[in-house]
Every structure is written in structure tokens, then in C-alpha cells.
Amino acid sequence: MKNLKLIGFTFLVLVQMGFTGHCDFNERLSDAALSIINAEIHYDPSYHKISYPMGDVPAGTGVCTDVVIRAYRKLGMDLQELVHRDMAANFRLYPQLFGLKKTDSNVDHRRVPNLMTYFKRNGLVLPCTLNPSDYRPGEIVCWNLYGGVNHIGIVVNKKSADQQRYLVVHNIGGGQVMEDVLFSYQIIGHYYWDGS
Numbered sequence: 001m002k003n004l005k006l007i008g009f010t011f012l013v014l015v016q017m018g019f020t021g022h023c024d025f026n027e028r029l030s031d032a033a034l035s036i037i038n039a040e041i042h043y044d045p046s047y048h049k050i051s052y053p054m055g056d057v058p059a060g061t062g063v064c065t066d067v068v069i070r071a072y073r074k075l076g077m078d079l080q081e082l083v084h085r086d087m088a089a090n091f092r093l094y095p096q097l098f099g100l101k102k103t104d105s106n107v108d109h110r111r112v113p114n115l116m117t118y119f120k121r122n123g124l125v126l127p128c129t130l131n132p133s134d135y136r137p138g139e140i141v142c143w144n145l146y147g148g149v150n151h152i153g154i155v156v157n158k159k160s161a162d163q164q165r166y167l168v169v170h171n172i173g174g175g176q177v178m179e180d181v182l183f184s185y186q187i188i189g190h191y192y193w194d195g196s
Contacts, residue, residue, distance in 0.1 A: 026138025032074035039175035123193030142189030
């Protein structure tokens with residue numbers, strides 16, 4: 001009986017440690033996203049040759065994927081390199097939407113379908129619901145805006161004016177901003193990825 005109690009206690013401690021680590025990372029990613037809010041960022045989806053690894057488009061520019069990339073970089077994680085390596089090793093598992101025959105470290109990580117595939121392969125796929133309590137700070141959400149145009153953002157630890165849902169840091173053309181847009185578009189992806 002003592003052994004069962006010890007096993008149960010150990011399990012509870014390990015579960016709490018896991019959840020604590022998960023919550024800690026969520027808060028850090030949320031804080032990283034909040035730290036890069038800048039309404040002056042010009043929305044620029046054009047192709048740029050950038051350095052590798054840790055390359056970025058010119059300062060003052062970006063798109064929705066750059067919000068995610070920049071927030072993770074604040075935590076020491078380079079999605080440019082990670083997506084490129086995973087795509088190079090598993091190219092056929094990634095969407096073939098852009099007519100590419102090989103990887104391109106300048107842009108692969110800046111495409112929502114590629115980030116969705118990377119997060120599916122390396123993180124946790126969470127349910128896509130219309131229940132605000134299913135979304136926590138530090139999680140990634142992807143949407144279909146219209147006609148196959150995809151979008152991505154980070155749920156942060158700030159609440160909507162009615163306190164019903166968390167806000168999102170994203171860039172849909174008005175800079176890297178925090179807005180109440182969680183349920184404004186059709187949700188097509190919901191992920192947690194802490195780099196492990």
C-alpha cells in the first residue's frame with residue numbers, strides 16, 4: 001500500500017512539474033509576443049534574400065508569420081533554421097503549394113502552411129473550437145481568412161474588453177498588433193510548441 005501511495009505521489013509531482021513547465025513556457029512566449037508589438041511595422045509579403053540562420057526581413061517590415069518567428073527568437077528558437085532542416089529532411093510531407101522543387105531558407109518559414117506542418121510534426125495539435133476556454137496564452141492559432149488565404153498569430157495573456165477570451169498578437173496589415181480577433185476568422189489550426 002505504501003508503494004502505491006509513493007507511486008501516486010510521484011506521478012502527481014511529475015504531472016505538476018510538466019504542467020508548470022508548460023505554463024511557464026506559455027507565459028514566456030506570450031510575453032515575447034507582447035514585447036514585439038509595433039503598429040509601425042509595414043506589411044510586406046515580398047520575397048527577400050536573408051541570412052541563414054537567424055535571418056530576418058528588413059527592419060520595419062513583416063507579415064503574420066514574422067510575428068511568430070520573432071517571438072520565438074526572443075526565446076532563443078530559430079524557426080527559420082528548424083523549419084528549413086525539417087523540410088529538407090521531409091520535403092514531401094510539406095504542402096506543395098508554391099511550385100517549389102526544393103527548400104528555400106529565405107522564405108519557407110514565412111509561409112503559414114509550412115509553419116502549420118512544422119507545428120503538427122513537432123508540437124501538440126490542439127482542438128479547433130469556438131470555446132474561449134480552449135485557448136491559452138502562448139498557443140499558436142491559424143485561420144483561413146478567405147479563399148485559401150491563411151493567417152497566424154499568438155494568443156497572449158491579455159483579455160478582451162468583455163473578459164471572455166484572450167487577445168492575439170498578429171500582423172494582418174496594420175502592424176504587429178494585439179487585437180480581439182480569436183474568433184474573427186475560421187480557425188484551421190491550433191498548436192502548442194515549446195521547442196522540445
